[in-house]
Amino acid sequence: MRINWPVPDPELPAGVHPALADAARAASAAYGRARQLHTRLELREEVADGADGTPTMRVDRIVEDAILDSIHRNKVNLLSEEAGFVDNGSALTLVIDPVDGSANAAFGVPLSCFAGAVVEDGKPTEALTTWFDTGRAWWARTGEPTPFRTTGRTTLDGAAVCLMRPKRGTEEAWARVASRADRIRVLCTTCLETMLVAEGTVDAFADVGSDTHRIMDLATAIVTVPAAGGVLVDLNGRPFDFEPDLSRRWSGVAAATPQLAEELIATVLRP
Template sequence: MCPAGPTDPATDLDLALSLADAAAAVTLPRFRAVDLRVERKPDRTPVTDADTACEDRLREVLATHRPSDAVLGEERGGSLGEDRVWVIDPIDGTKNFSRGVPVWATLVALVEHGRPVVGVVSAPALGRRWWAAAGRGAHTSDPARGIEAGRIGVSGIAALEDAYASTTDLDHWRTLGRQDHWLALTHACWESRAFGDFWHHCLVAEGVLDVAVEPEANTWDLAAAQILVEEAGGRLTDLTGAARPDGGDSLTTNGRLHDAALEIVRR
């Protein structure tokens, strides 16, 4: 782990990567565990004992190594009101986690003065990790392809009719009264899927997808993804076009398609 005291992007990134290791040590043993406890929060989203245990562990590490920094987490709360805030989603994709689907991840970001400057997305059940720091590019590890720390970048697709787009759940658009916006985007694009959650942001950063849209999202869902996509050459904004992780929704693109896609899904 990194020592407490003055930091720079490199040491903050090292700490974020260490936090991802600590998270995996908590979450992986609980994945597909027969005694996994799953409850519903007031907003009807699921939470497992692994979610809370993971966030508690990461808060312990941060209290030791960054005691003066604030923390915002999905399960224990917080805010972006401080100069430096660590933003944690202990398990992004809890529905997948609780059903034994391996597409879930721990998201860790450092936000300074409202802007993400470090981000790590760790998907241990997939054997994948993505990370970025401001001015240092975006990278991934992909052991199946023999990649330990490969630089990644967005696609060169320049027209929506050639674009591959993703969202999380069509019914979510319907319940928000915005289904027509997503359908209009799919009609404008070449192909659409619902990879959802952290994964489609990472796929945009890798150049596999070109557009990803979330009609509703939280700061902890987006902070790590924003710096990752930006350092890969793309854009992540809310659906008004503001580049922020706390706007309540998101549009992630390779940058070239952003304005055209935003015209269709803008709120």
């Protein structure tokens, strides 16, 4: 069975870097075509292993192929989870998660997005996240405030927290956070969930220690959450970097304030 809902063009704000905007548009168009052409079963079929060592679903492949065309057109480099590093001799690298929430995208759960950051000299300068099912976009430049703001909450008691689903070995930490927070959601799309933190819809998002995140899962949050007044850190305090080493993993924690991030991390690490 096909997913019978349209994928609109993303609603991009003025000022987005043209190469990043083109990649985002290409991603929405490709995912929309993929839904029309393929059943859910076909979209989630594993067609290869990505450069990061995890399996690539057909939906990932289709969208990444469209992004590859886009970056060649725009003569910029790419770092992405399936293709790895693609060198077009540019000073700019787009660090992109073509389909964040791949399983959602393949099954039809309407929570998946394109996420991309522009990186120059190892530093991200701007980031764009576009939600496929609605065209909503969140854009931020490093060091410049965004029109949207985090909630400003400082305490875990009473907080609304998005978590990754409990994974083997992290069940107890997961349960500790769930029992402290007021509301827990599991949406299975890190890039969208961190944008919900940035826009003040939820107070925090966390991987409670499964070390699932690659740099492209967190690149947009690294720019956008601080620009909106929040923080984005690794659970174990490891610094983020944009090296094209896809074996590196983090447990990302996005929070409305540094105090909330600290309390969340303490709850995970210290029973």
